Amino acid sequence: MASEFALIAALRRRLPAASGEVLLGPGDDAALVAPPLGQGQVLSTDTLVAGRHFPPGLPPELLAWRALAVNLSDLAAMGATPGPYLVALTAPDLTEAWIEGFCDGLLGCTARYAPSAQLVGGNLARGPLQVSVTVTGWVPPGQALLRSGARPGDRLFVSGRVGQGLAARQALGETALQPLGLVNCPVAFQPYLMPAPRVALGLALRGQATAAIDISDGLAAELRHLAEASGVSLKLEADAIPVQGDRIAALQGGDDYELLFTLPAERSTPERLAALARAGGVALSEIGQCEIGPPALQGLPDLPREGWDHFAGEAAP
């Protein structure tokens, strides 16, 4: 059993020195940051619970990646540049090697998707295995992507393919987890274990999209959230929604970290969309449009349940 101080020392050895906006990283009562002048700050937190949001035996590299990526996805949905973040980790027991693996996962994810993100603080305590990450990000004044900005006439888009998270959870099934790591995680598992937050797409959508939301709770539920927040009716072309696996299941699957967003018609030209897809590094599909009317979804097949409810929904593997 390593002590908290030994574990924190192992963590700090693995982290790069504070730089840029971070004046003081872990080690004092709190971190200290100099916000970029005139930028707005975006803040979000998401928790992963063992046995519910990840399999309990997941290697620490992959747990850390997943925990950070699902949070970066919220920054992406706001169009924010990732900034300082904090990690609160509880576990029944930890070793320095486990903590080092966890750091590898954080650093691997930021190197690939969010080089500007820096771990500035956290908490380690003994308890049931779970991870809460709090992310912050920066966005120029007036450019944050809200879910409330869609207007009648706007076109509706989704990135990537819907249902990948569910398919990856199902593929993972009872696979032995211990040999898995960052460099040998099968592609079929990656949408669940190493999700790709759409940070680059979110940045490209600044000043372009009228609304955006990530679809982590399932496309159907997030469509409804967007319709309600924006006060529009969404007319969908269900066949245009790119899915993986069963269409009905995919629409409700959850664990997809793609962006759902709206563009005014004049910004929806093929050339502009190609440029956005290039900048975002992901395919984009037009799946419907916004119409005048009370918040509603038109054109979706009947769905037995809608979206992922973290409280009432069923457990992840």
Next chain:
Amino acid sequence: MASEFALIAALRRRLPAASGEVLLGPGDDAALVAPPLGQGQVLSTDTLVAGRHFPPGLPPELLAWRALAVNLSDLAAMGATPGPYLVALTAPDLTEAWIEGFCDGLLGCTARYAPSAQLVGGNLARGPLQVSVTVTGWVPPGQALLRSGARPGDRLFVSGRVGQGLAARQALGETALQPLGLVNCPVAFQPYLMPAPRVALGLALRGQATAAIDISDGLAAELRHLAEASGVSLKLEADAIPVQGDRIAALQGGDDYELLFTLPAERSTPERLAALARAGGVALSEIGQCEIGPPALQGLPDLPREGWDHFAGEAAP
């Protein structure tokens, strides 16, 4: 069993509207804040685990108060003005009434100690009962109170009485928790269940103290942290340390949310100290001074163990 969305709705009904620096509170993918111009930002997170950092049956009002207060204590130790904060809560089951009690605790604590703090986001998920709070605060450039700034010749002070947290934990013992609430929490339990974060003292110490740290891990451990971070030897007058209960136990008790800080000799006059105590609303005691020498503690009695280790230490009741 209430759904996540019903619980969040209950929470949002209870919260005041976003104001001041908060442009967008809970409800989107993330909150949006306009940092006060030119201020530094302080960030910290702390987790409370049921059965370890609080008794599992603690009423939600008191759990929320304790979870927020221990985090505000870290802001106080940095001399920060409390700003936006986030709460990640997991529980095996929740009702809307429980969530409303939890909100009462958050709002009661901020009304008393941190009226500028606003809840801007969070996460609710099913899991073992625990709470992670992430706090942010603002501090003028160059005025953050670090643990590394103490210099030889500086005087060493502590606020309040040491050992109050331990005494309150012990007094609480096997008391029935259910009748307890914000308005009928016995004074003897308050240092543990409704701790008073020294936010006002932290603000008064800006531009005055050369170093500060909160003593949540026990005075003896925090003295060592301050000595090591500042590179000074601390010569203590053990009898001058105001304690509650057994002196040896009090020095190692943990769960005290007082501030340990250093002042240059010329700022340690009785008049200045009286002014600081008045502004901070708490008694201050001079307990030693900083000397040249490798980091060490002189003048403390022998201690069987030193401080609260969240990983190796024993469980709270």
